[in-house]
Amino acid sequence: MITDEQRAARTARAVAAAVSAGRDLGLSFDEPEVLYDVFSVIVRLSPLPVVVRVPTVLPRTTTLETQLIDQRRELAVTGWLARRGHPVVPPSPLVPAEPVQRDGFSMTFWQFVEHDKEAEISPERGAEIVARLHAALREYDGDLAFMGGLIPFVPDGLDQLADRPDLLEPADLDRARREWDVLRPLFESEAAFTRAFPGATVQPVHGDAPGYNLIATPDGELCSDFELVNRAPVELDLPAMGAEGVAAYNAAAEQLGLREADERVLKALGALAMLQGVACLAMAPELPMLLEGLKPMIEQWRETPFAGAGVGSQAKPAR
Template identity: 60%
Template sequence: MPPEQIADRTARAVDAAVHAGRGLGLTVTEPKVLYEAFSVVVHLAPSPVVARVLTVLPHYADLDSQAVRQRAELGVTRWLADRGTPVIPPSPLVPREPVQRDGFSMTFWQLVNVAPDAEPDYVANAGLVADLHAAMRDYPGDLSFLSAAEPRFIEDGLVLLKDHPDLLDPADLDRARREWQVLEPVVRSRATFERTFPGIDLQPIHGDCPAVNIVPEVRGHLYADFEMVTLGPVEWDLAGLGPDCEAAYDQAARSRGMRELNKDVLGFVNAVGMLRGVACLALAPQLPMLADAIRPLIEQWRSTPFAGGLTG
């Protein structure tokens, strides 16, 4: 996708958010794009509302499936906010439901005052993830098992990459396919996971690297971006962050009387996370920056144990 088409997609997403916001009674005169990658995040100024519009998606993600995931996110963030957990909450100025406009599905969030020049500290944030897990443990909503692993996304991505040796070397694709044969049954089935990792409890988890998705608000940290919320092992939320972050989580977990991370499960979730990263290359035609952004991950993946040490 050339830059002019990406710019057009962004403009259409912003226009959809503006018209949707106005349709919900918001005053919107100066929309401002705050961030753009897989979604376009736009402040509907002067209203204190931020719209997140999904834009970069796999081919099978229709509006209905997007809305299902967005409802889960809105449900868990509202529940957490009502219990005093520091999250970026859904906007109270509009109905807390996904809104669809002009082919886009979007959600609306409360504008927060981000601390200026704040540098992310992922090790410290990893310790905060234990607090989040404690807060999420009793969430009563219905969540599917490891939906954040997106098995169809991995499977379809590996198929599409067969026609793109410019994005992924055929030898790497062969390894990815063989790894997926080992990992897929454990990803797709809760029963298989529990047989493979007996005694590992499952609970509601963030689903999308929460240590990275912590916003430094002027009054403190806020957990954000629960779009991948799922039922799974707590290790999933630490996938790919490395030993320093794992140690910070374990220390915080011990202080709360929670279990520490299991090394075997970490190997599994790290391997699945790596394959999701590989599969993301299939989205590079929509988001060209991915080709360069994922290259270091591919180099790292080549040096890791096959399938995280799991045997089929």
């Protein structure tokens, strides 16, 4: 496991890279301010309204080359939404909307927004915002990959955990691999998915629990963190909402002329989301807080029926 000293040194390197990149882009600022430090170090270049996101804890399947592709997609989608007036945190207008790679990091520059720390976004309100986001994204025609980097991430994470019984018990790893064998054929390509779930909606989606990636500001809520934006079933954005959130999403979707969530797809993607959580344990050596943070989800996963009993039997086999 990484030590506190090693993590502090990693953060310092990320901040130094953000400062160096910002100055090379012609920005004049005082002291950098670290706003957040978990999977990414979020640095404000005060007093400018500029925030730099520097990812520091990433799956082994992510490289500087794949980061460049993903970050360009994120900047393109959020810029497109912002230009259409959709409430998102936009790329910074003070620098080119292009990732910057420096000292082993790949970073992006964003507009700083004031947070309303007293505001609370209810699950129902979050679900309505996600439905409106889906309605807006239906018209986006830029290049996006199906399911993004989600598919290679799961098996690689499980492979890493094979040598770490201290992170995941062998019996749990065996179950996770058997569940992956059930789910993989359903999501390995868009064609496979549409054969398995005919009639389901595939379109651009946020990709990372958008109900939790909302920022409350004095002027309203903004969608943020589109790092996993991709083409996928709309249900990919819904498993974290719970039953009440999905019901609120369906009500908003009906008003917007969208299809309601497909229960079969939602169940399959709920199982996939849990496997993603299990695979995330492979990153715990670089981010030890994941051990405690993922513990409730792992316990819930152990108590749920095996995915093959409720997922594979409800979908047509993908051939």
